[in-house]
Amino acid sequence: MTDNSKTPSTSSANPAGRRKGLTLVATAVAVAAVAWGGWHWVVASRYQTTDNAYVAGNVVQITPQVGGTVLSIGADDTDYVRAGQVLVQLDPADYLVQLAQAESQLAQTARQTRTLYANNAPLAAQVAQREADLQRLKADAAKARDDVERRRPLTATGAVGKEEFEHAQAVFTAASNAVSAADAAVRAAKAQLAAAEAQTQGSTAEDFPAVMAAAAKVREAYLALQRTRLVAPVDGYVAKRGVQLGQRVAAGAPLMTVVDLHHLWVDANFKESQLADLRMGQKVALTADVYGDNTTYEGQVVGLGAGTGAAFSLLPAQNATGNWIKVVQRVPVRISLAPEALQQHPLRVGLSMDVKVDIRDQDGLALANAPRTAPVAQTTVYDGTLAQADARIARLIAGERLPALKTVADAQVAP
Structure with missing residues (x-):
């Protein structure tokens, strides 16, 4: 015969135990929610972090x-x-x-040019000589003309013979022809001097065009x-x-390449959902995998990228296709590193970094609004x-x- 005397007490105890267990679970969930909310309010809401960051340099x-x-x-x-x-x-x-x-x-062009400049003086002297010859011949022609004019009235009276008068006229004609020839010689000498001066005018032997071309x-x-x-x-x-x-x-x-390890920075790739509160000038704490959490680098946000990595990739995404799947995009953020920390704990280009940005300071700019005034490198x-x-x-x-x-x-x- 079966004893059922304990069955009611057992069934009545199970609901009480379940209620106690559910209460404990609810209490634990509530405590966890409060703890998470407090952590998010105190810590997470004040910082943006990423481990998608790498050391870069020149x-x-x-x-x-x-x-x-x-x-x-x-x-x-x-x-x-x-x-x-x-x-x-x-x-x-x-x-x-x-x-x-x-x-x-x-050297040859310079010598030829100096000769060209030196020829101007003899040509000028030649012009002066031609002009002096012209003046002398003009004086001779004037004298010959006076002789003809003096003998002309005397010829009528027979005081001067016809032959002597004709000789005086011949001398005057020859003198006039000599003046014409001398005048032509003066004009020719002046033209030659002008041509030579045109080649050298406005310049010296040092900046003469042919010399400058040879110097180049x-x-x-x-x-x-x-x-x-x-x-x-x-x-x-x-x-x-x-x-x-x-x-x-x-x-x-x-x-080959030369890497300047004394001037490095970090390119941190933040998700697009993390960019709203990032500003230039915000303080950054960084740790490198090579040294671990015991070594912290101090940095500063110096710029935010103008586009996502996918937009500048070799093969940009074709998002107009029918098989589109949304992928969270990332934007590079440049972070400077203190040179003193790099001297004590050197880094290499390409090393992984963990980045923690303090976003409480919202006074900075999201994008630069002025051009750079100094070279990036020189x-x-x-x-x-x-x-x-x-x-x-x-x-x-x-x-x-x-x-x-x-x-x-x-x-x-x-x-």
Whole structure:
């Protein structure tokens, strides 16, 4: 026989236990909701974070401006180089020959030009001489005319013979013809002087057109010679060296790169739903995977991209198709890094970063509204090249004899 005496008490206890369990669950959910709401109010609403961020920097590609054969390589991968340090030396033989030819042509043109200017003085003297001869002949003609006029009335009285009078007339005619010839000679001399002055008027031997054209050829040849030395535009570290000794390289061929690791920034790709509160000038805390959470970098938002990554991709998305699926887009945000932190904990281009932007400061701009007033990057390693070329040109125009250049190093010092 079955005992059912305990069944009612058991069934009455189960609802109570369930209510207790549901109460505990509801309490836990409420506590979690309150905790999440408090966290969101205190922390999440004041910051925007992303781990889609990477270190970027100036990756300077070293490419030749002239072609040639590689004679030496001055730096290898991972080497630190200074601005102006020679990285690659190309064979300068052909460019030395071209420079010698251009300088020879300039020297010859300068001498011819100085001769042209020097000829003006003899031509002016010749004009003065012709004019003096004309005045003398005019005086002789006037004297001969007076002799004819004095003898004319005496011929009627027989005081002067007809033969003497005719002789006086012949002398006067010859003198008049001589005056006409001298006048023509004066005009010819003046025309010759004017033609010579027209070639030299308004310029000197230094800025004569033919001299300037020859000087431009020298400058062009000198620059081509200097460009056989490929120097580092900035301080940095060498990467991706692909050039080899004896290689024939063409202008524009990439040989190596120089990375400036002292001036880096971070490109953080935020979702489009995170951009509303991002402003330029906001403070940023960053951590790098290479050092972990113990090392924090301080940064600042310096700019927001003008478009999403998909808009500038090689193959932009075709969103007008029938199989369209919405994908959350991301916009790059540039964040500067403090140089002091980079010195203590160096980074490399391409390393992953975690970014946390403090969005409480809303005083900044979402987009820049003024053009940049200073260059993004600048180098002075090429500044002296033209000055050295101009110094050689000035000496050649002055008539000095310059020693022929044997190597590119000889051309590095201005004469």
